[in-house]
Amino acid sequence: MVVFEDDLWRLFSFYYRLISERPKINAAHWLKTYAPIIRRIDTDIAPQFPKDKVTEARARAQQNPHPTWRGIAL
Known part of the structure; x- marks a missing residue:
């Protein structure tokens, strides 16, 4: 799996959506x-x-999730 620093916000948005x-x-x-x-x-x-x-991406994802992971049902 390849994850770039620019992907962290999207990744943690997904993470917190799962949670x-x-x-x-x-x-x-x-x-x-x-x-x-x-x-x-x-x-x-x-x-x-x-x-x-990582801390910055986690905080951003919690405060303002990536649109892909905002308000959808899994």
Whole structure:
């Protein structure tokens, strides 16, 4: 997987959208389908970037999500 610094806002917008949908998704389905995505972002992708850029992208995604991940049902 290739992720560039410019992709972080979009990536974390997706991340927080998944988190927001978690209560609406069957727990077994969540664990099988979405939990590995969250884990991959946290353990494999985010550590590859400067912490300040990750923090900035996370904050931006929470305050103003990318339009693709704003207000849609999964």
